[in-house]
Amino acid sequence: MSSTATAKKLGKRFIGYPEEIVPVVTVKDWATQYAVDPKQRVVDYLVSLFPLFQWLPRYNLGWLTGDVIAGLTVGMVVVPQGMSYAQLATLPPEYGLYSSFVGVLIYCFFATSKDVSIGPVAVMSLTVAQVIKHVEHAHPKEWTGPTIATTLALITGFIVLGIGLLRIGWLVEFIPAPAVSGFMTGSAISIAAGQVPGLMGITGFEYVELLVKANHTRAATYKVIINTLKGLPRTKLDAAWGLPGLVALYGIRILCDYLGKRYPRRTRLFFFISVLRNAFVILVLTIAAWLYTRHRKNSAGKYPIKILQTVPAGLKHIGQPSVDSKLIAALGPELPVATIILLLEHIAISKSFGRLNGYKINPNQELIAIGVTNTVGSCFGAYPATGSFSRSALKSKSGVRTPAAGIVTAIVVIVALYGLTPAFFWIPTAGLSAVIIHAVADLVASPSQVYSFWRVSPLEFVIWAAAVLVTIFSSIENGIYTSIASSLVLLLIRLAHPRGSFLGKVTIRKGAAYSKETRDVFVPLSKNSVNPHVKISPLSPGVIAYRFEESYLYPNCSLVNDALVDYVREHTRRGKDMRNVKPSDRPWNDPGPGRSSGEEEALANEKLPRIHAIVLDFSQVSHIDTTAVQALIDTRREVEKWADHPVEFHFATILSPWIRRALTAGGFGLGTSSSPPDLAAVVPYRDGRSDITEQELEVSNDIESGDIKTINSSSEANSEFEPIIAEDTPFFHIDLLSAVRAAESGVGRFDAST
Template identity: 30%
Template sequence: MSRRISDDQFDGEGITSLSSMQAPPDKFPTATARHGHVVRRPQKQKMWTGFATVFKELFFPDEPLRSFKDQPRSKKFLLGLQAVFPILGWGREYNLSKFKSDLIAGVTIASLSVPQDIAYAKLANMPPQYALYTSFITPLIYTILGTSRDIAIGPVAVVSLLLGSLLQKEYDPVNEEADYVRLAFTATFFAGITQAALGFFRLGFFVDFLSHAATVGFMAGAAITIMLQQLKGFLGIRKFTNKTDIVSVMTSVFHNVHHGWNWQTIVIGASFLVFLLVCKYIGKKNKKFFWIVVFSPLISVILSTFFVYITHADRHGVQIVGHIKKGINQSSVHKLFLSGPNLAKGFRIGVISGVIALVEAIAIGRAFAARKDYRVDGNKEMIALGTMNIVGSMTSCFVSTGSFSRSAVNYAAGCQTSVSNVVLSVILLLTLELITPLFKYIPNAILASIIISAVISLIDVEAMILLWKIDKLDFIACMGAFFGVVFRSVEIGLLIAVCISFAKILLQVTRPRTVLLGNLPGTIIYRNIQQYAEAVKVPGVLIIRVDSSIYFSNSNYVGESILRWLTEEEEQNKKKNLPRIRYVIVDMSPVADIDTSGIHAFDNLYKALQKRDVQLALANPRPIVIEKIHASNFVDVIGEDKLFLTVADAVHATVPKVEEP
């Protein structure tokens, strides 16, 4: 019975039973084609060469350094400029046809951005004009430095909520507005510094420690929290809690049920929320009608503002946005807290906000790049996002990043390059200069409805169900982040998400899987007997595969795990009157690396097996592993004749000896 399975393919399943079938030694095919091949020691590298290889792989895994080789100085200078300013690369191929597409996309996302910006300013507890400033300045900087063609830049719900919840713990946004705004600019500055530093020093891999599962839970929890916060504007409540946890929010809501709710506000909010959700449903069912989703917030703002204006609803308790300052950004360099206790506060808030903004933007950029089959450079994205936030902090902007909803609209509208962000900036400039006075009568209820309809998509129930099916630990991480955000705070939920992600990594690193292998009849292939029921054990030989690199954190566990397998197998053999174990073969093919603790653990394992009159053999060690085995002289202990190219070779060499009395 043959199996066409690649020799380097392996599974990672554990084992719960030792009841697989046994077969006599003569039933196992020998690896005659490979017999005689020996495990060769790789050519030894110089120490600095090894360090350089590790360094390049860690910090420059995607950098196209080869393009600089054998080039004249002028060409190298041009390539260097393109590496810093990607616009110089794609800008040379820009044409009128692409501009037409970008113009349509830019106008489309602008119609969505204006009402969303005003709404997200409320989440950050910032005056509305600062959100409009943000969507004017930061997209221009990103266009010059960014590598994504589809991402749309501006304030986003999750980051705005996080920023607002952290800032209001330091200053009251109403009674201490000046200091609150200054601290927001300071946090934005340090968010940009954090992002740019991660990109400049090629440390973007740190962002990957926030797992997908934790991000799903964090985003869903943030969405629930954002919607709960909108109950203030949706119900017309004037006195509302500053806390974000669900218990405090619902207590505040029901405490005001008799005297704080305004029925006119509720009618406006509920009516337009239904309208927005119906438009969203139509656009989701038929992609041709995506423009209905795009323009529905703007239509809602126009209609609700006109209704409030002609009915004077603001005189009957309907809260409105009020005056929005006209004109473009003013310099805010002098407003940054660069000394005193507020410096540390701004740094802490900025680092947290910057990392979350970074995770969201890179995830969005990579998702849309995959659809169009182009590459987004993660480190350049970090530098672009960091630079735009640094500049933004000096021009009256707060933290901005890539927006999923606007990026999706940008993509659906047919954008070709990030010039659509320039079009967005131009429209925001005209808005700030010409029509901000018209925003005075926008009811807060419509902004709440826009936010609620926008963040519902952040609750990905299907992803949570998939996490439960695939990995229970991932699901626990997801739920930990979710409940942390909902019942405590956004930053606590984020901390729980990171801690659970690290705990999972530590568990996997310190407790690697070891599995028992058997032979697939009629082949020279050895596979996990739990996965392949037809796999048979070799009498007198125990074959174990270690499914992890072996380091100080898990080396003792690996050695103990192999000895446990041996003990359990010997007990089974005694009960069945089968030959005792004479050889232990360790399949090292999945072991990518080993350190001194790992080699020391194998030395202890070898000594423990010697006491039991059991021989140790290693199969298919990788180049770095075999080099370290030789360097440590462990090969002299175990014997070079105990190193084999494949498991089949090891079995072929040991079976005749097993048969001896």
């Protein structure tokens, strides 16, 4: 009885019987999977823009307690950090508070992350400083630094908002973690090196302006370090505030970490003491600066150390941002790097905290959140803000429950803006430099993290090192471009040069050593992936198995073609005897052996097996394209030309019906095999019963082996058998084992027929 008749007799419809050829997938099927009610799609899209409607109706007192504690804690940190980062951006300190206020307030309405804290960050602040210098150099005295910074926030905010609204945030996924880590490490070193002169009161070189490709930029980091060492003899009194402040920041953190481990029950108390170290150190340094400098103002109106002096109270710069087309054109060359930093740092931080705390963020919605934050922030005089790693970690450890904690932080910032600005007058800038150095040091990758890059992928370690070195020896812009470009190049190399392996067979014993139950597994013949003492047996003579380790696409199909054809020519017999072929009749690229070696070559060729079948393991192939199918056709043509007879191509574990469709379009899988039909049967549970009778099991085994027996009426009534692979495509197999067995079983028939 044929498999078609059996399938019909068992009462199940099977695709391909009797007139269709599997796989039956059409363009309509492809379109149907994306067909969604347009109205429903619009509704879902609009609802997704405001994630707060999902958690706000369920808000409760327990959540409020955690949010208040976390919001107050972050507020204590963001105030001194905001002013410090504004100094780093070469802006008045109040602009850092503006960015902090708008960032934490607006973000909570659009956020999908409860942990991320938006505001001024070190890397973005340094980038803003470089953008300001670039524009001021090209257009001297035409725009002020704050005007340039707020316009930059507006333009980059619109760009990021557009990326989020168009749902193309997946582009960020092309930048791997080592590239981000390398860029952040190099930037942190650059920022810390640039703040050491301010910490020590050394002036005259820390912002050396060099004409580099028409850009007025800060000197490279290595030059800043060299000049800092040269300028140590010019250290001023500011170091008396900067160095003790930096030592105190580290001392408090180390002491609290030690005491937290020493007294586990009071870990939370020591955690909050450690959290308040920034505010405490700035407070002490400010009091000391006030006591020392209040009566030491010289005739020129200068104090013996650098202090912030007047910080305007309140939101003094609310209004429409400047939209000058000339200014936008001047910002054009700097927009790519500013935009990349804005979205890259934020997405990396939000995803990491989502994984850490067990929730999933929406990258596109996060881009919308920071896009709206910066666009609205430009109306408040804010400069570009994004996610802060240190403050986000602090917020997470403080027990934040929802994004509403940002509202509490905004209240703290606005209270500081309206009520504490007179005290800000006496804050020493050296103390702010200490805060910056202490904050950015956490961005430097730890040795264990760097070593893990090397262990996992040495090439990605090279990307990390390249990003760090370029950032230090060139600039932050070049560092981020290097990390992105090298990551994309590595991705293309991996796609264009896939790993593949020819397989051998290993018989393993299941269970105890004395067990008689065995099974065959297929591993690379190179032995790189198994115990070198394990014997790997080749497949039957004339059968070759090859495993792909990437999708089969146009960048890599020619390499796979070369690998298969070269292996066949090296390990199998040439079908046509070339000894009697005239040299003039030979192809130009196949001159053949010399007269003396012709006989030797013929004898060596006779010892090789004749190629019968090639088994291709598609278990890791998720896509195939037209070029790859054509390359596979060319491979078959070259192999059959070498063998001088038809060669079977068996395919195992095809993942997608579209791959089957593509292969059948290329003429693969169809025809008549010299091997028995590769049929399988499934015996599912019936009527809630899990037992299978011996008769049913026997029928199942017979169907799988291709020997279909007649079943009685009672079995026919209770049994449901459904073939997995149709007889129309006998060269497609459900797994590698069945593919190899089918190929090997046809070797004897092939030898007998030839």
